[in-house]
Amino acid sequence: MAEIQLRNVGKRWGSFVGVQNFDLTIADREFLVLLGPSGCGKTTTMRMIAGLEDVTDGDILIDGQVVNDLEPKDRDVAMVFQSYALYPNMNVYENIRFPLKVRKVPEGEHDDRVRRASAMVELDDFLHRKPSELSGGQRQRVALARAIVREPNVFLMDEPLSNLDAKLRVSTRAQIKNLSHELAVTTIYVTHDQIEAMTLADRVVVMKHGVVQQVGSPTEIYDAPANTFVASFIGSPAMNLIDGKIENGTFAAQHTRIEGLALPDGPVTLGFRAEDASLSDSGQITAPIYTLELLGDATMISVRIGGALVSVKADKSFRAEIDDMVTISVPPEICHLFEAGSGERIGA
Structure with a gap:
């Protein structure tokens, strides 16, 4: 169970407003996509949920508990970054295993959990390799497995496909869609790519200049855009x-x-x-x-x-x-x- 509530959340740096009056409840097991152009506040919103940015205004609640002052490690969230953030000196197996060591999970559980996570993203044949020996798509799958192995309450994904070529983006997107169905974990996904948003999301939040423009299912946003910004951002063309x-x-x-x-x-x-x-x-x-x-x-x-x-x-x-x-x-x-x-x- 991981319902997330953002109650009038805001973020400012001096006079610059990054996010303004973000008010939303994300249901347990929902796949929510934050969508918008660069600088719209979507990554800042995700980083506040993760605890990597302090909240200036409002409250963030996970399962009814205000987490504004909790450290990232105490929020039970796992984050997948655009840059993969793998350890180059460790092989794939050890990269996936690393969060279990940090969180002091009993060693007897490690192998089973690592192999279960690697199987989900089809990495069983690469566990002995170093990141430098992998393609971009394989590295992103290692990053996904490392998040999965933690069995968190919430997945946070920050533009995880943006470094991949077009063909890999399609196949990895399908894998994330299937994983979200299989894992049934609350997921917040940041992207500027409206095709990713339309294909992955249960609901989409369209943002501009730190302000939410529209929240709805992909079909609702496509069929009835709230304003010309949403209309011009959603759809290809x-x-x-x-x-x-x-x-x-x-x-x-x-x-x-x-x-x-x-x-x-x-x-x-x-x-x-x-x-x-x-x-x-x-x-x-x-x-x-x-x-x-x-x-x-x-x-x-x-x-x-x-x-x-x-x-x-x-x-x-x-x-x-x-x-x-x-x-x-x-x-x-x-x-x-x-x-x-x-x-x-x-x-x-």
């Missing part, structure tokens, strides 16, 4: 966002007229997903092709509207040239609308 204005129920912008929007007149930002729109003989956007990208299963076509690039997915067999005119169908029911000034979502 990100949501198309077009600045324009409503005139008599019609959204108007360069190359664009979308009717049937029941909103008062005035400036708004309109958004839609590339996969929700389509090419058509008659549509709401008519513009020259800015670029084409063959994705294998589809062709991504982009047009420029004002200062924004707007993308739509077409069939993989679609053929055209840059500057050819295309017409894009954007039904009003697929559109998301945001306030022009604040960027906040309009309506449910």
Whole structure:
């Protein structure tokens, strides 16, 4: 059992605010992802939970106990770092075993626990090797095994895949997903990669400048982003966002007229997903092709509207040239609308 509560937690260094009013309960066995760009406060939040940073405001509770003043070693959390942080003079077996020695676990338990952890991340054939003899993916798996062997109440993972190449990231991500299911331990995972967040999380916390922008399941955040920042951060490609204005129920912008929007007149930002729109003989956007990208299963076509690039997915067999005119169908029911000034979502 490891429920974590953050009650209006904040972190400041002098006048600089790193995290502000972070208020959230993380359920026992939940896989929570903190997502946002560099400098948004996600790693600082994790380090406060771990005890590596002092809390300036608010309280952190683990299983109902305030842990603000507890040392990291007394919080029963295990952390996996981006840099692996392995001991180069020890082989894989000893690296995995090291937390058991530090915590004075009876030696009779060591071998069984080390081998159980190594089997979970498929390292049995590498236990005799030194870290320098391993690939980046294997080293990250050693770091995972070293966290697993502790059997902690909470796993904290700080961008563990960012040093891996694209193919290794996919396979290691699948391994972490499977491990989280198998271990059923409360996990907090920090990343700037929205694909990691969408594929791993039970819930995602999107952060910007130390402030939580939205908390929800990956589906909730994808389908109903709270503001234009979340809309532009989640999805590959990100949501198309077009600045324009409503005139008599019609959204108007360069190359664009979308009717049937029941909103008062005035400036708004309109958004839609590339996969929700389509090419058509008659549509709401008519513009020259800015670029084409063959994705294998589809062709991504982009047009420029004002200062924004707007993308739509077409069939993989679609053929055209840059500057050819295309017409894009954007039904009003697929559109998301945001306030022009604040960027906040309009309506449910």
